Amino acid sequence: MQLPIKAIWVFHTAARAGSVARAAEQLSVTPSAVSQQIQALEVQLGVTLVNRVGRGLALTEAGERYFAMIGDELERVAEATSIIRGQRAITSLKVRATPTLSNKWLLPRLGRFLDTHPELEVRLDGTNEPTDFNRELVDVEIRHGDGRWPGLFVEGLGPENFVPVCAPSLAAPASLTPEQVMQFRLIRSVKSQAQWPRWLSDAGVQHDFDWKAVLFDRSHMAIDAACDGMGIALESNLMMWRELRDGLLVNPVRGAPGIRLTTQWIVCPTDHLRLKRVRVFLDWLREEYRRWSETEAILP
Template sequence: MQLPIRSILVFHAAARSGSISKAADELSVTPSAVTQQIQSLELQLGVTLMNKMGRGIVLTEAGERYFEMIADEIERISDATNTIRGHRTVTTLNIRATPTLSNKWLLPRLKSFLDAHPEIELRVDGTNEPTDFNRELVDVEIRHGDGRWPGLFVEGLAEETFIPVCSPQFAGIGSLQPGDVTNHRLIHSVKSQAQWPRWLKEAGVAHDFRCRRVLFDRSHMAIDAACDGIGIALESELMMWKELSEGRLICPVANPHRIALTTQWIVCPRDHLRHRKVKIFLDWVRAERNAWMARTGERPWIA
């Protein structure tokens, strides 16, 4: 029996994108032509591969199994074809992440990822706006929040520890008691899940909320402000690991109270996890996360 190669390729495009219209755009055909090819393939296989759901499609159990079996092979055929043509195979990976994570954690590490995977062209969108995966071409998002997003794959990036920090020129390591911080200007990151009133209360510090303060709507701005000697910030060691490791930030409070939270989450539709480029990126993110966690045992910035 002759293989229905065209129908298989059309099914692969639709299953990968999760949309008949997106597959049609990719293949430069009409949506009805995509539907006809998939129906033809279903007829030959004797099973239903996908069903429409709103503006997208959802794979049946048979469709899931079939896509998993053919996806890697079709990508290899595509790579081989482009290689023989003399073209460099390029795969675009679209990542969305919060501005602070993009600037402070992701960007300093990206060279290792790009050097290891020259076939991947990376686009990073730094924003706090959550992705509408049905409308936007985003492969993976690292989202700030509480991790409760039904219907999506959600994995915590890492548990973060929030501590008071400042420039070493502002105050020395462990030179202050918890109550002393209220005598200084406090830097607030207004969208952070860890706020000064909580830290002060849990540290047993009475306060009347009349502390001198400066407020920023992005944590990376609060971190930079602390580096510049503006005051004392309450921030995540995950986000300011570089400034801490380079000695540009220290914890001025002796034996500081720490707030432990997971605030950054890997988020995407579950069907995106089948894509090779997504698997590669997530494996790299997890390896970088594990390497960072292995180094957090020693904290020379805390007395």
């Protein structure tokens, strides 16, 4: 029997994309052409592979098994074809992450991933907008939040410690009591899960809301403002490890309590975990966090 290679590749692309329209866009054909190829493959195999669900598609049990069996093999065929043609095999990996994580933690480490995986071309989008995986061509997202997103694969990157910090020119390390923090301008990241009222309560400081404050909607702006001596920020050591390492920020409070939270989460559809490019990126992320937590997670 002659293998219907074209139909198999179209099915694989559609199953990976989760949508006929998105598969058509990737293959530069019409959606009806994608549907026709999948139907032809179903006729040859004698099973139903996909069901339409709104604008997307869902794999049947047979479709799930078939996709799992052919996925890695088709990627190897594509890579081998490129090599024989004398081309360098390039696979695109699209990652979405919050602006602060992108700038402060991911970007300084990304070169190591690229050096290890030269076959991957990475696109990094820095945004706080959650991905609609049914409509957007994103392989994996690192999302800020509480980790509750039903229907998706969700894994915490790891715990962070939120502590008060400021420029050493504003206040020396361990030079203030928790009560004296109220004498300074407090820098607030409005989307942060760790906020000053909780920290002040944990420190036993009586407080009201008549305080000097400046608010930012991005944590990297709050960190930079603290480095510039604008006030005292309550931020994550995951995001400001480099500023702490270089002495641009210090903890000015003696016996300051910390707030320990996991706020960054690896998120993607479960079927994306079948993709080799996603698996190697997630393995790298886990190793980078482990390395950071053991060697670079500076606690002021």
